[in-house]
Amino acid sequence: MPITAAHIWGEKIIPRRLLLNNMHKTVDVDLEKNILSANRKLAEQNRALLDEHGIRSFDFLGGIGSGKTLIIERLIDRLKAKGKKCAAISGDVSGDDDYRRFVSHDIPGVNISTGKECHLDAHLVDHALEKLPLSELDYLFIENVGNLVCPVDFPLGSHKRIVVISVTEGDDMVRKHPAIFAFSDIIVINKIGLADAMEVNIETLEGDARKANPKADIIAMDARNGTGVDDLLSALEL
Numbered sequence: 575m576p577i578t579a580a581h582i583w584g585e586k587i588i589p590r591r592l593l594l595n596n597m598h599k600t601v602d603v604d605l606e607k608n609i610l611s612a613n614r615k616l617a618e619q620n621r622a623l624l625d626e627h628g629i630r631s632f633d634f635l636g637g638i639g640s641g642k643t644l645i646i647e648r649l650i651d652r653l654k655a656k657g658k659k660c661a662a663i664s665g666d667v668s669g670d671d672d673y674r675r676f677v678s679h680d681i682p683g684v685n686i687s688t689g690k691e692c693h694l695d696a697h698l699v700d701h702a703l704e705k706l707p708l709s710e711l712d713y714l715f716i717e718n719v720g721n722l723v724c725p726v727d728f729p730l731g732s733h734k735r736i737v738v739i740s741v742t743e744g745d746d747m748v749r750k751h752p753a754i755f756a757f758s759d760i761i762v763i764n765k766i767g768l769a770d771a772m773e774v775n776i777e778t779l780e781g782d783a784r785k786a787n788p789k790a791d792i793i794a795m796d797a798r799n800g801t802g803v804d805d806l807l808s809a810l811e812l
Contacts, residue, residue, distance in 0.1 A: 613728050616696035620731025623703060624714065631714040632810060633730050635754060636738035637747075638720030641764040643672045644797045645738060645806070646715045650679050652807060658712040663702045665694040665719045672717055682706055693724035696731055713812075722751040734810060740765040741774040748782035755786040760793060760809050767796040 624631050634642045643664075650660045662676035662683045673685035684702040686694060699716065706714070716732055718725045722739075729735075737758040739747045742765055748755055755761055761783045769776050776794060783792050791809040795802030 610727055613696045616700055617729040617731040620696055620699055620703065621733070623708070624731065624733075627708040627711065629708060629711050629714050631716060631730075631732040633716045633718060633732035633735045634738060635718045635722070635725050635735065635758065636720065636762075637722050637743060640720070640738045640740045640743065641795075641797050642717050642720075642738050643675055645762065645764065645795065645803075646717060647675060647679060648797055648800065648803050649807065649810075649812070650676070650681060650715065652803065653713055653812065654679070654681075659710055660713045660715065661706050661711050662715045662717065663694075663699060663706075664717045665698070667692070667719060676715075676717075682711075688719055691724075692719055692721045693728050694718050694730060695728045699730045722747070722754050726753045726757055734759040736760040736762060736806075736810075738762040738764055739779070741769045741772050741776065741779070744772075745774045745776075745778045745782075748779060748786055752786045755783055755790070758787065758790055760791045760806070761787065762793045762795050762802075762806065764795045764797055766794050766801065767799065 634646060636642045646662060650662070653660050660681050662681060663686060664670070664672040664676060664683065665686045665688060666672060667689065668687050670685045673683050677683045684705050686698050686702055688694065688698070694716070716730055735758045737754050739762070741763065763776060763779050763783070766776055780792055780794070783790065793802050793805045793809060795806065797803070
């Protein structure tokens with residue numbers, strides 16, 4: 575007599591739906607492991623390529639409106655004033671607004687539209703690197719998609735990872751998204767000039783950031799007026 579609603583597993587009869595759900599979860603877990611492993615290997619290749627050309631690279635993470643683009647622009651201007659050659663890769667779900675801002679500084683750039691994906695990955699960056707004059711560059715800035723969750727597990731091959739939040743996002747942002755802070759080298763708290771107006775306690779943000787990542791450099795900034803740019807340059811060893 576055929577078993578239709580259940581399947582024998584060992585000495586137990588397992589409902590077919592439960593069995594298929596377990597199989598589905600196993601496949602999902604294995605697939606995720608394979609994807610993350612492949613991304614890490616490709617990220618290592620990206621890093622090796624950048625090292626081969628003597629390029630230091632920085633991956634900027636943060637929500638939409640946190641100020642990532644302006645911060646990168648400030649850094650590019652400072653480095654260009656020192657005679658350094660920079661490039662930028664901008665990642666967004668759609669559009670090229672940030673890309674156009676970067677190349678307006680007379681630097682090479684690549685725009686990546688991820689479509690439905692909420693983060694960049696090492697494969698996308700690998701293809702972007704093919705479009706840049708690597709032999710002519712000193713520094714590469716990568717602006718990830720505006721998201722505080724998705725990019726966490728996808729290293730790109732950069733030398734340092736910087737996460738940016740602004741006081742306009744509230745003083746509970748670190749507590750809500752601890753993983754991205756735990757796996758970043760530098761934490762930037764931006765738009766500090768608006769802290770009083772937003773009734774946000776910067777010390778609370780700094781304390782939460784310190785708990786999430788005791789080793790990270792924490793920089794208080796107001797990119798609009800240049801406050802903290804020197805501190806970030808120092809933390810990046812630029």
